[in-house]
Amino acid sequence: MQIQIIRAKSGGTIQYRNVFHAGWCILQGYGLRGVYQGLGATMLRDTPAFGIYFGNYCLPVLHSLSGYVICDLQVK
Numbered sequence: 001m002q003i004q005i006i007r008a009k010s011g012g013t014i015q016y017r018n019v020f021h022a023g024w025c026i027l028q029g030y031g032l033r034g035v036y037q038g039l040g041a042t043m044l045r046d047t048p049a050f051g052i053y054f055g056n057y058c059l060p061v062l063h064s065l066s067g068y069v070i071c072d073l074q075v076k
Contacts, residue, residue, distance in 0.1 A: 023035070
C-alpha cells in the first residue's frame, strides 16, 4: 500500500481501494498460494530476531523468579 501512495504522488494510478480490496484481488488473481507468497522468507528473517528478543526478556524474568517454586509437580 505504501508503494501505491508513492506512485500516486508521482502521478501514477492507484490500483487498490483499501487493504481488504488488495487482499481480495490477490486471492482472486493468485489463489490461496498468493496470499502466503513471501511467508517463508519473512519467517527466515524474523525467527532469529524474535528468538533473541524473547530470550533477552525471559532470561532476566526466570532469573528473578529462581527463588520461587512456580510449579511443584513430582513424577512418582
